[in-house]
Amino acid sequence: MIQPKLLQAGDTVAIVSPAKFIPQDSLLSAVQILQSWGLQVRIGLSVYQRHFQMAGTDAQRLADLQEAMDDPKVKAIFCSRGGYGSGRLLDALQTKYLLANPKWLIGFSDITFLHAFWHAHKVMSIHATMPLLMNPTAPEATIQGLKEVLFTGNANHQWANSASNRLGSAQGVLWGGNLSIISHLLGTPYQPDFENIILFIEEVSEYKYRIDRLMVHLKMAGVLARIKGLVVGQFTDTKDNPQVFGASVEEIIQEHCASYAFPIAFGFEAGHEALHLPLVFGKSCNLEVSSTQSSLKYESSR
Structure with a gap:
């Protein structure tokens, strides 16, 4: 299995919404937390879109995820939330640049579909909390545990x-x-x-x-x-x-x-x-x- 590089201050990470829609401005706390880690945060264009219960159409969600996968500057992809919709994207995803520049995928629940996609292409991923849930009320072990595994690799x-x-x-x-x-x-x-x-x-x-x-x-x-x-x-x-x-x-x-x-x-x-x-x-x-x-x-x- 391919292990993506650990993060370091100055790295760029992306937040995308491959599944259910999220409310406007619901990622402010998460962005502040990630920035406090020294990261540059890029928000996908369709993150706050809505198409039925999903965060935009399949094409919009796919374009955001594909762009994050393809950009060599992006070192990790945070899925904003789960819900439903990730599985609809798998057959259309392209892996050429992901394999050339492997990067972490972070999420859980419906994001299990994407964990399976990463695993099928022999790239490690991280099952962890997501930006919609990253706020001041989240337990310290939830937030700091994710930071530690991303920056140090320690997840025992x-x-x-x-x-x-x-x-x-x-x-x-x-x-x-x-x-x-x-x-x-x-x-x-x-x-x-x-x-x-x-x-x-x-x-x-x-x-x-x-x-x-x-x-x-x-x-x-x-x-x-x-x-x-x-x-x-x-x-x-x-x-x-x-x-x-x-x-x-x-x-x-x-x-x-x-x-x-x-x-x-x-x-x-x-x-x-x-x-x-x-x-x-x-x-x-x-x-x-x-x-x-x-x-x-x-x-x-x-």
């Missing part, structure tokens, strides 16, 4: 043990994102080769029966038989029907992973909540799940 994590964990250790390449979108990517040209993957999953506002169905899909598609380990992030605002499903999210995941021996680490703070720790997708790492804590440690780049 340790977190508390969960009674739902399955102990063990694994080595592999970290990748993942939103569970629904991972499921939607199966059978497409952007589906990763899961053979050497430590998979991260998160979800928001889903019914338990649908989470179960998504896990069934991963199992039937052979994903769970191939991955090396599983890191479970935030499952936020989980819903249930009046006739309850009967199992917790942890129990659903445990059931569908029961036939496999890979370690499972629940409770990682990433997803659709204010505390959102960054993850470097495409980077080799070691997952350790012990009786006292879980840890992700990245291997040094060669």
